[in-house]
Amino acid sequence: MDCKPNFRPPGLADRFLTWFCDERVLETLQGDLHELYGQRRNKSGKLIADFNFLLDVIDVCRPFALKRKSRSIYLNNNIMLKNYVKIAWRNLKSQPFFTLLNTAGLAIGMTGGLLIAMFIYDELSFDKMFADSNRIYRVNIDMRTGGETNYYASVSGPLAATIKQDCPHVEMVTRFRTMRSALLRKSENDDNVKETHVAAVDSTFFDMFGIELLAGDTRTALKAPNTLILTKTAAEKHFDMSDALGQRLLLNNTETFKVTGVIDDFPKNSFLRDHHVFVSLESFDDAYSKAWNNFRFPTFVKLNPLADIDDFQGFLNTVKESYVIPWAMTFVPGLTLERSRADDKKTGNFMKFGHIALQDIHLHSGDRQGEFSPNGDVKNIYILALIGCFLILLACVNFMNLSTAYALRRAREVGIRKTLGANKYGLIRQFLTESGLISVVSLAMAILMAYSVMPFFNELSGKAMVIPLSDPAFWLVIVAATVLLSLFSGSYPAFFMSKFIPVKVLKGSQSSAGGANIRSVLVVFQFAVSVFLMVGTLVIFQQLRYIQTKDLGFQKDQVLVVDDVSAAGNQMASFKQQVLQLGGVERASLSSYLPTPSTRSGITYFVQGSFDAANAAIFGHWKIDHDYLSTLDLEIVAGRDFDERIYTDSSGLILNESAVNMLGLQPEAAIGLKLTSDFHRQDKENMKFMTVIGVVKNFHFESLRNNIGTLSLALGSGANRMIVKLNPGDFSNVIRQIEKKWKAVAPHQPFNYYFMDASFNSTYEAEQKLGRIFVIFTILSLFIACLGLFGLTAFNAGKRIKEIGIRKVMGATAGQITVRLSIEFLKLVGIAVFISLPLGWYVMNKWLEDFSYRIEISWWVLASAAVLAIVISIITVSYQGIKAAMTSPVKSLRSE
Amino acid sequence: MKIGAFEELVLLAVGALTDNAYGVSIKELLREKTGKNPSIGALHSALYRLEEKGCLISSEGGATAERGGRRKKYYTLTTRGRNVLIETSKLRLEFSKNIQGLNLRWDGL
Structure with a gap:
């Protein structure tokens, strides 16, 4: 055959042939194809030869030519397995440095990964242990008034009854009432013990969360007023667990409660983890109050198995106009549905009832007011x-x-x-x-x-x-x-x-x-x-x-806070005087309200002469005494501090700069302004007014995550904390002396104290x-x-x-x-x-x-x-x- | 032993080419004799099958430049292949006897 050698057929087709063709037939086949290609190339030129080559390659793509698996490889591999392990082991042993670096790196990475995975798993497992927890939801309120939006985890008292009565999608409603801490003691004992997390709850508690009593009867426990149930830990703390049932406990030195049940402690990954005492809701006067403006009742619902959460939200959307406004109309003259809508539209105010699934509370609820325990993010x-x-x-x-x-x-x-x-x-x-x-x-x-x-x-x-x-x-x-x-x-x-x-x-x-x-x-x-x-x-x-070194506008160093001073009863004022006489003490003040986490409350004011709902101003409302501002080194920017010699100061009011700003005034112009929160009353002529006597410089009383809110300070009693400003020196000695004074005025009451800067730091x-x-x-x-x-x-x-x-x-x-x-x-x-x-x-x-x-x-x-x-x-x-x-x-x- | 019509042709071609029966030459001969150009895929497929059936054996030959250094695979008829050819030819002859106007002869018989 006289064909010129070294004609190269199209590479791609050739490679394709090599790829699919079985080794055993490849050589012959490819040889033939190349030879044919050479002939054609001589006879008809490159184009036709290329084209025919391509056709031929496609043509030989037949079963006989395709690659076949050879079974022998697999057999061999299984035999080799033992050898692999042996060789691997020898190799690792022969390079100890390399092996060490590798294993150490991997081990450390895996340890970190393992810890994090467990952390995340734990965070995700929150509140899943309750029976039917996927059907349980909590009702929330988002409320915007006076330019400020507040988020509540606890809602109005009448809501629970309303849902039970009028919402067909709900199987069960459970209502809590927030209480925070309480002092407890056995009636025959003298020494109080502090329980930091106490809540009130109604008797559906057991059915709602599938809780079983270790002792007592779920049908009667928490039904009657002045009854409570304890967790195992609390029962062991206050009594011997076995005979807790039927015992009596004195709550905050005032009322006696009967123990009607003992339950297991709540797991660490539940929203009730810190709660050990549950008081019956019936014990509270306001349990059946008709007031919708009191957001003190965390409310949980369990949906019907067939109901959709959107249906329930649909019901919540109607609550404001069907229940809240009609209630408000009973005391706000001239209020109509249309007017309320118009006002909201004009001011941007709103009150929205929403919901969150029980399982989502820990990670998605955030930091609403009235949460049971601090949440994750x-x-x-x-x-x-x-x-x-x-x-x-x-x-x-x-x-x-x-x-x-x-x-x-x-x-x-x-x-x-x-x-x-x-x-x-x-x-x-x-x-x-x-x-x-x-x-x-x-x-x-x-x-x-x-x-x-x-x-x-x-x-x-x-x-x-x-x-x-x-x-x-x-x-x-x-x-x-x-x-x-x-x-x-x-x-x-x-x-x-x-x-x-x-x-x-x-x-x-x-x-x-x-x-x-x-x-x-x-x-x-x-x-x-x-x-x-x-x-x-x-x-x-x-x-x-x-955050920790920022000038907060108040003195937090060397400030001691003594908790639960109301346990001293009418001896409170004298206790303060005694403490003031101690050498290491500079100043002292009685108030429940601190710039660090503590009691909070709000109040709605109207400026005299403009009672339009759109002009309502909601301020934080703190009750303080005459020494409060000086103890915390709060600065007055206009007007003056409360003065003991001026008796009209009992109706005086000190605002902070934010509050004055909200009213649209300069600090000086605010002095003498008359505000009222007494607008509910029918006899308008007897309405009580408060006079602004001073403006205090803004200080940070919320986390630095937030802007400084509006605040009004007024004189008031009922304080539960004492703030003591100490002189530099030996604090422990002073604290011992204060404790001695405390034991004298309030024998058997616990002396709980902390430093304000520590409490401040815990915010972060x-x-x-x-x-x-x-x-x-x-x-x-x-x-x-x-x-x-x-x-x-x-x-x-x-x-x-x-x-x-x-x-x-x-x-x-x-x-x-x-x-x-x-x-x-x-x-x-x-x-x-x-x-x-x-x-x-x-x-x-x-x-x-x-x-x-x-x-x-x-x-x-x-x-x-x-x-x-x-x-x-x-x-x-x-x-x-x-x-x-x-x-x-x-x-x-x-x-x- | 059943073989197809195309396989029979291939078998005949291999027999005819005696010492020089490999892919390209078989293809040439078939084209020459039948006037139709058999596809290379079909040809190799048939060769492969015939080898499987034991009608052909192959041996590797020398490499040439026009094949890019690849060796040829030469095919030879086996006894079995030869018998298969005789059998099919016989069959045709038998049939043709009974068809008027056809007068096929085969000297080997």
Whole structure:
């Protein structure tokens, strides 16, 4: 045949042929096709030959030519399995340094991941333990008046009865009443014990939440007035558990209550976790009050199994116009539905009844007034989940980096295995076995570590978690996670190594392990995450410090708060006088209202002469005494403080700047203004007015997350706290003296006290927790990143040992060599810093947006995070660099 | 032993080509004799089947430049293949005897 050789048919079609064709027929088939192609090319030219070749390739795509699986490979693999494990084990043993870095990194990452996963699981498990909890909802109120919106978790008293009567979608309604703390004692005892969380509840409580009584009868418990039930803990605290039933307790030194039941403690992940005493709702005078403006009753409903929550919300939407307004019409002259609508439209005011599912309360309710326990925030869950994923990802990245870097050492092994007939998949399987082995070991270490740091972590996060070692589901998840993790982190090295070409690696011509680019990207990623977390930590702590040192407009240092002073009864005033006479005491004041978390109440005022509903002003309303402003160092900007010598001050009023602003006045102009909250009465001529006598400078009495609200201060009695301003000196001595005075005026009553700054700081507990958790995980991620970097530099230095030796011989100093070895990694860290700083700045600015009073992220925060990262990585990198640079060239060059 | 009409043709071609029966030459011969250009896929498919059935055996030949260095696969008739051909030819002859105007002869019989 006289055809010219070396005609090349179209490459793509040819490759396609090679791809689908079975090896056994490929050679003949391809040979024939090429020969035909040559002939056609000579005869008809390239175009037709190409076209025919293509047709032929498609034509031979028949069953006989297709690739077939060979069964023998599979048989062999199962036999090899034992060998894989053995070789994996030997390999790990022969490189202890590498193995240690890898397992340590993975174990630390997994520990962090495990802790975070448990934290999140716990947060998500809230309130799911109650029977039918998916049908239970709480009613909320959002209310906007006078330019301010308030969010309530407790609602009007009559709502429960209204729902029960008129809403067909609801199976059951349970009404609580907020009480906060109470002093309790057995009638025959003298010493009071304080219970911090007490609530009143009606007798549907048991049916609603599926609660069983350990002692007592659910049909009668909590039915009658002056009865209560206790949890096991409270029962043991006040009585011996066994004989608590039928006992009597004196509440706040005034009323006697009979114990009609004992229940189990509520789990830590329920909204009632801190509550140990439940008083019958019947005990309260206002339980059946018709007033809709008193938001004291947290109300829960259980829907009918077939009802839809939207139907219930539909009913709630009608409550205002069908029930609240008609009630208001009974005492507000001239009020009609139309007028109320018009007023709302004009002022933007509203009163909305809403709902939240019981299971959502913990993470989605936020910080409404009247919540039973402090809630979590779903945002923190997201942040933590992100950090957890980062940590595990970092650990995996570490694994990949080290494995591929160290792969060169095993290149010969791979080459020989391939020559002896190992195929790609067998090798992949072998390397996956190795990563699996490391994962299993790391996992065991991680569980051990998580177990041992759990108490510490619980303290930090305020939880009571235990690792559920006996729960099969836990192990199932763990096993699944391990398999996934080892597949994920092992797959890249496995595919990477199994691709080595035997001829090259055995000849030694594959001098670099390759994959260096991917390793660089991974190092950048690790450090970017670490620097990002560092920025986060620094910003959180800076904001916390800003809050704690900010001038709040009142004196919180050296101020002692004595709780429950009303237990002294009519001796209260004399107790205050006695305390004032003590040496270490500067000032003292009686009031329930503190700028730190304490009692709060609001009141609606009208300015004299304008009783239009649109002009209603809702101010915070605090009852204080004459010494209040001076004790807390509150500054008067106009007018004067209350004066004991001026008896008309009993109807005087001091406003804060926000309140004056809301009225649209300057502080000076507000003095003498007459306000009334007495507008309910029918006989208008007897309406009582309050006169503004002073304006106090704004001070922060809410969290700095919020703007300063409106406030009115008036003289009043019924205080339950005493604020004592101490002189600098030995506080403990003064406190002892105060306690002695207390025991004298109020024998047997507990002496509860705290410092105001401590109470203030506790307002920011959520941020502090977040900050501490951030610190820990930042350190962990930095540590993992450094482990990886350390391993990489060690590897790198080892690889270049001859180069270093020659450089030394040629006169390079140890310093120069160190720099040379370190600089390429430091470049990567530099890039990481460059990427993560803007990201950190952006994300943390978003976080700060929650605070009305916040820091600006200054350049030095970013700079110090960058410097810290670089310094830490320099230390990590240069250790290996110096070690390599100090090696004697004689040693390193000897062998060649 | 059943073989198809195309397989029979291929078998005949392999027999006819004696020492030089490989993909391209078989294809050429078939085109020459039948006047139709058989598709290469069909041809190889038939060769493969015939080998499976034991009518052909193959042996690898030398590589040539126009095949890009790939070896040829030469096919030879086996005894079995030969018998199959005899059998089919016999069958045709038998039938043709009974058809008037057809006068086929086969010297080997």
